[in-house]
Amino acid sequence: xxNGIEQLKEQLSxxxxxxxxxxxxxxxxxxxxxxxxxxNVRFSIDAxxxxxxxxxxxxxxxxxxxxxxxxxxxxxxxxxxxxxxxxYAPGGELEISDNGHGMSRTELLNGFMRIxxxxxxxxxxxxxxxxxxxxxxxxxxxxxxxxxxxxxITSRRENQExxxxxxxxxxxxxxxxxxxxxxxxxxxxxPESVGTKLFISGVRDAWSEAQIQRTYRYVSSxxxxxxxxxxxxQTLSMGQSDPGFKVTIFREQNxxxxxxxxxxxxxxxxxxxxxxxxxxxxxxxxxxxxxKKYRTDYEKRIPEIEMRIKAKVEVPSAYAExxxxxxxxxxxxxxxxxxxxxxxxxxxxxxxxxxxVYRNGFRVxxxxxxxxxxxxxxxxxxxxxxxxxxxxxxxxxFVEITDVNGEHFEETASRExxxxxxxxxxxxxxxxxxxxxxxxxxxxxxxxxxxxSDPKVKKxxxxxxxxxxxxxxxxxxxxxxxxxxxxxxxxxxxxANPDQQDxxxxxxxxxxxxxxxxxxxxxxxxxxxxxxxxxxxELGVESESLLEExxxxxxLASLGLTIGEFTHEVRHTLAGLNxxxxxxxxxxxxxxxxVPEVVSLKKNIQLLQSYxxxxxxxxxxxxxxxxxxxEIRDLIGDFSEMILPTLKRQGxxxxxxxxxxxxxxxxxxxxxxxxxxxxLFTNSLKAIHRSxxxxxxxxxxxxxxxxxxxxxxxxxxxxxxxxxxxxxxxFFTTSAAPGVLANDSEKLVGTGLGLKIVRDILDAANGEIExxxxxxxxxxxxxxxxxxxxxxxxxxxxx
Numbered sequence: 001x002x003n004g005i006e007q008l009k010e011q012l013s014x015x016x017x018x019x020x021x022x023x024x025x026x027x028x029x030x031x032x033x034x035x036x037x038x039x040n041v042r043f044s045i046d047a048x049x050x051x052x053x054x055x056x057x058x059x060x061x062x063x064x065x066x067x068x069x070x071x072x073x074x075x076x077x078x079x080x081x082x083x084x085x086x087x088y089a090p091g092g093e094l095e096i097s098d099n100g101h102g103m104s105r106t107e108l109l110n111g112f113m114r115i116x117x118x119x120x121x122x123x124x125x126x127x128x129x130x131x132x133x134x135x136x137x138x139x140x141x142x143x144x145x146x147x148x149x150x151x152x153i154t155s156r157r158e159n160q161e162x163x164x165x166x167x168x169x170x171x172x173x174x175x176x177x178x179x180x181x182x183x184x185x186x187x188x189x190x191p192e193s194v195g196t197k198l199f200i201s202g203v204r205d206a207w208s209e210a211q212i213q214r215t216y217r218y219v220s221s222x223x224x225x226x227x228x229x230x231x232x233x234q235t236l237s238m239g240q241s242d243p244g245f246k247v248t249i250f251r252e253q254n255x256x257x258x259x260x261x262x263x264x265x266x267x268x269x270x271x272x273x274x275x276x277x278x279x280x281x282x283x284x285x286x287x288x289x290x291x292k293k294y295r296t297d298y299e300k301r302i303p304e305i306e307m308r309i310k311a312k313v314e315v316p317s318a319y320a321e322x323x324x325x326x327x328x329x330x331x332x333x334x335x336x337x338x339x340x341x342x343x344x345x346x347x348x349x350x351x352x353x354x355x356x357v358y359r360n361g362f363r364v365x366x367x368x369x370x371x372x373x374x375x376x377x378x379x380x381x382x383x384x385x386x387x388x389x390x391x392x393x394x395x396x397x398f399v400e401i402t403d404v405n406g407e408h409f410e411e412t413a414s415r416e417x418x419x420x421x422x423x424x425x426x427x428x429x430x431x432x433x434x435x436x437x438x439x440x441x442x443x444x445x446x447x448x449x450x451x452x453s454d455p456k457v458k459k460x461x462x463x464x465x466x467x468x469x470x471x472x473x474x475x476x477x478x479x480x481x482x483x484x485x486x487x488x489x490x491x492x493x494x495x496a497n498p499d500q501q502d503x504x505x506x507x508x509x510x511x512x513x514x515x516x517x518x519x520x521x522x523x524x525x526x527x528x529x530x531x532x533x534x535x536x537x538e539l540g541v542e543s544e545s546l547l548e549e550x551x552x553x554x555x556l557a558s559l560g561l562t563i564g565e566f567t568h569e570v571r572h573t574l575a576g577l578n579x580x581x582x583x584x585x586x587x588x589x590x591x592x593x594x595v596p597e598v599v600s601l602k603k604n605i606q607l608l609q610s611y612x613x614x615x616x617x618x619x620x621x622x623x624x625x626x627x628x629x630x631e632i633r634d635l636i637g638d639f640s641e642m643i644l645p646t647l648k649r650q651g652x653x654x655x656x657x658x659x660x661x662x663x664x665x666x667x668x669x670x671x672x673x674x675x676x677x678x679x680l681f682t683n684s685l686k687a688i689h690r691s692x693x694x695x696x697x698x699x700x701x702x703x704x705x706x707x708x709x710x711x712x713x714x715x716x717x718x719x720x721x722x723x724x725x726x727x728x729x730x731f732f733t734t735s736a737a738p739g740v741l742a743n744d745s746e747k748l749v750g751t752g753l754g755l756k757i758v759r760d761i762l763d764a765a766n767g768e769i770e771x772x773x774x775x776x777x778x779x780x781x782x783x784x785x786x787x788x789x790x791x792x793x794x795x796x797x798x799x
């Protein structure tokens with residue numbers, strides 16, 4: 001061994017004296033010498049580890065591009081351009097360019113070329129705009145490897161004379177090679193624009209339009225939505241204010257760049273209207289309403305717009321503390337959207353709907369988060385005093401406050417929100433009033449009923465063009481017909497004397513109609529009308545038997561309002577608790593004994609928040625009364641998110657498979673689908689518990705002919721054949737009563753009404769449920785089929 005070491009040392013000495021220096025040879029010899037160390041051993045990494053990490057850490061190609069875009073966000077870029085070239089099939093090219101701060105040679109070597117750096121741990125905020133860095137640690141390089149075989153990086157910092165050019169051939173990272181011995185070439189080249197450009201060739205996958213759109217949605221949370229034009233850029237204590245982050249994705253076709261995804265392509269063109277509000281230097285509020293569809297574009301002082309909205313707070317006509325405040329909000333009504341974009345837009349609205357607040361260019365949490373209702377829009381929508389849609393998910397926008405010295409707006413000690421002083425209350429009142437002015441104006445242009453106290457807007461018959469008559473109006477007309485028929489019969493009887501003849505000797509008594517032309521027989525008509533009237537009377541008597549049920553429905557309706565109010569208040573309470581727990585956790589030291597309890601408490605609060613959001617949404621949508629066509633992807637997605645904590649606690653795996661897009665159910669209440677899924681889910685949990693297996697549930701949805709089919713499968717203990725015809729009977733259950741010391745799983749007993757309720761709901765929707773043979777590892781599969789919504793039902797407007 002001694003001779004071997006000496007020989008290697010001599011070879012290393014010679015290699016160090018060669019010119020130019022062969023760094024690869026030097027590293028290889030040094031590595032061989034290190035292996036001969038008899039007292040110490042060292043980890044080594046196979047080069048193929050790069051390929052494995054690329055696949056395991058970034059499984060989806062859309063996620064890979066999103067991670068590279070996030071790295072541009074972290075580098076304080078304001079604009080990112082993504083260009084797909086010849087990527088309809090594998091082998092194309094992909095270019096990602098940004099105007100961020102770029103990389104120096106040191107940053108390139110110690111950052112991009114070093115695995116598992118601690119930079120984002122030590123520097124969680126970006127250097128220029130103070131952004132919370134979004135990229136996952138060290139994922140960028142693996143994302144590039146996941147996307148293509150070759151990578152070229154061109155980067156330049158502002159103070160650098162030239163640009164750096166790095167070429168990486170990912171095909172060199174093969175098994176059997178030491179990772180550190182695989183080298184890539186870096187050079188200085190002529191200067192390009194400040195920032196970084198990634199050029200990926202040999203793209204591994206084909207890219208569809210839908211995948212590109214999903215990539216954009218993955219990074220949409222980074223975007224400051226539709227930023228207002230700023231006349232000045234202010235300098236703050238932390239650095240420059242953030243002007244926003246804009247991403248545009250193109251395809252190159254015939255040498256031209258065709259936008260595929262971006263602000264204009266993703267959602268904004270589908271807005272029904274855009275509302276802009278501002279408060280001038282005199283404290284006078286204005287709102288501007290623009291709608292291309294309804295051809296309106298005007299700005300008015302808010303008090304000049306007739307509004308029957310009770311002010312949330314008493315404020316003077318001039319908003320003295322809001323000088324310079326402005327907002328932009330895009331207004332969406334999903335039923336006004338084209339059918340091909342509904343799923344995408346709805347997904348964005350559900351995730352980012354509402355108005356965010358930016359103070360001096362920085363986001364102020366929690367305003368605009370899913371659980372936050374700082375403007376009271378959700379509450380107002382549920383109360384139904386104002387009828388046009390105005391839920392948080394009907395808006396995308398933000399409020400911009402310029403208050404550098406903190407004269408009016410101050411953040412709380414926990415940095416979670418603003419102090420609710422007079423300026424904040426004026427802000428709430430101004431933005432709410434301005435939004436309602438826009439909502440009511442668009443509702444008026446749509447010909448909709450605006451307030452619950454307004455008379456109902458009559459719809460016209462599509463065939464005759466006449467206004468449709470109510471049942472009461474039809475009944476009054478029928479009574480009038482009966483009255484006139486009786487009068488006509490009486491007059492006919494009085495003038496029909498069989499013994500009277502005219503001077504000519506002709507008989508003037510009524511003669512039967514024998515012509516076969518269907519002559520008018522008043523007695524026959526009166527008899528039929530009287531029978532019809534009797535039947536109406538019978539129906540009135542029968543309706544009395546429904547009064548008790550109607551009374552119960554009123555009780556349930558009142559209960560629904562109570563639940564809606566309860567979830568509203570609980571949601572705000574939970575938001576405050578979450579803020580307090582976060583503040584407490586930040587103040588604790590890592591070694592404090594109560595840290596695990598605080599973390600557990602935070603998780604439980606988040607669990608409650610997810611359940612409250614789900615039921616709050618279902619109750620709110622049910623309040624609209626009208627049945628709505630729902631996209632099954634949204635229904636399954638909302639349900640999966642809601643039960644996720646339960647799945648984790650029970651140790652059950654849920655997988656979903658949705659084949660196709662725009663799979664709309666026939667119009668139904670969302671709460672009906674919530675009931676269907678919850679009943680099937682609890683049944684599955686009980687079956688899984690009885691089987692003692694590691695639980696698995698699979699939901700599969702697709703269209704079959706003119707029906708939407710949903711298969712709900714689990715790997716529980718199955719349904720015995722002798723019970724197949726009984727499971728839909730009321731009060732039939734296979735669950736035994738739990739013992740006093742039963743755990744959570746053992747308490748999953750049923751009342752025997754679950755499947756009965758599901759079947760009743762589906763019967764009313766002209767659908768059905770049946771038990772079908774399960775596939776693969778699953779023991780039970782309930783198949784649901786409901787009619788697909790027609791184009792007219794999907795596009796049907798609702799208030």
